[in-house]
Amino acid sequence: MNEHEYTGHLHIHSTYSDGSATVPEIAADAAKAGLDFITITDHNTLEGLDRGLEGWHEGVLVLFGTEINLRKNHYIAFGVRNTVPQNEEDPQQVIDAVNGLGGFGYLAHPVEKGNPAFLQGRFYPWDKWDAVRYTGLEIWNFGSLWRYAYRSKLQAFFWYFVDPYRGARYPDPRGLAIWDSLSSERPLVAFAGSDAHGIKLRFGPFKLKIFPYDFLFRTLNTHILLEEKLHTGVERAREQVFGALRTGRFFIGSDYLGRTRGFRFTAVSNENRASMGQEISLSPSAGLRVVSPSRWGLIRIFKNGRLLHESRRQEIYYNVTEPGTYRVEVHRRTLLGKLLPWIYSNPIYIR
Secondary structure, eight states, X not given: OOOEEEEEEEEEOOTTTTOSSOHHHHHHHHHXXXXXXXXXXXXXXXXXXXXXXXXXXXXXXXXXXXXEOSSSOOEEEESOSSOOOOOSSOHHHHHHHHHHTTOEEEEOSTTOOOOTTSGGGOOOOOOOTTOOSOOEEEEEEHHHHHHXXXXXXXXXXXXXXXXXXXXXXXXXXXXXXXXXXXXXXXOOEEEEEOOBOOEEEEETTEEEEESOHHHHTTSEEEEEEESSOOOSSHHHHHHHHHHHHHHTOEEEEEGGGSOOTTOEEEEEETTEEEETTOEEOOOTTOEEEEEOSOTTEEEEEEETTEEEEEEOSSEEEEEOOSOEEEEEEEEEEOTTSOEEEEEEEOOEEEO
């Protein structure tokens, strides 16, 4: 199986909604960060797409989705060329409308929690867990986690300069648990995003930009795997990227801890082989192969959300004897000796 890896960043806002930078400016920051693609997901608009900005900018492929709804039940839609009406009380209508247009989507920051120190206590959770036919969910949102971590603006301001990576330390455990539970029943994609806005603050005559785009583009990234090289033609490249995002042919890399390029998670059974997001039949020869980008990582294999195996080796092979939904985490040790989440795979389904 020939796999070409490309690094991108999802969940980004521009000046077409509530971001602080234009699409070309964001693309320039993505190029500085070494990304291959980005997806702009402005709130309830596809204006960047309508203005013809989809395509290659400074060597970075810029694609567009949209984050639908405002007060709650935010839904990130990809693969649509027209806006979809909001419906916060019945987001199933949004999901079905996106699917009807040939698109797909993810629940955005579904387990977000409120903090009275920010946004006047407003937060934007998902509260319709009986919804169906969505592709995946955001298990790790940098902005949501960072806002919830501090009890006052003064505390947050101090720690921004001391430890700006707080939002990239750990995913929300409740989001992980929900993903594991749901993905044991049906294929379900997980992704991470920064929710990048490039926030600008003013203190009298002084201006401050916190969490600039190029900083966030070095944190929680999406590494897609393609069977062919990313095409130079925009339409074909869009199909390739959205195809990987739709099926879960990618892994989440917390790249500020170290480059995650080169991680691989595959399954073999008889003469067949599967990658993330794919299904394979159980056989006596079935097994999982995991390759970590670093010998300093701890590989963890999960089945239906339950930890099965741990290894400090850089490459492992694990025999599979039962059907289930299998995924991998890699944790990396910091200079202070603490293990932190580094890589999250999407599942392989062994039936």
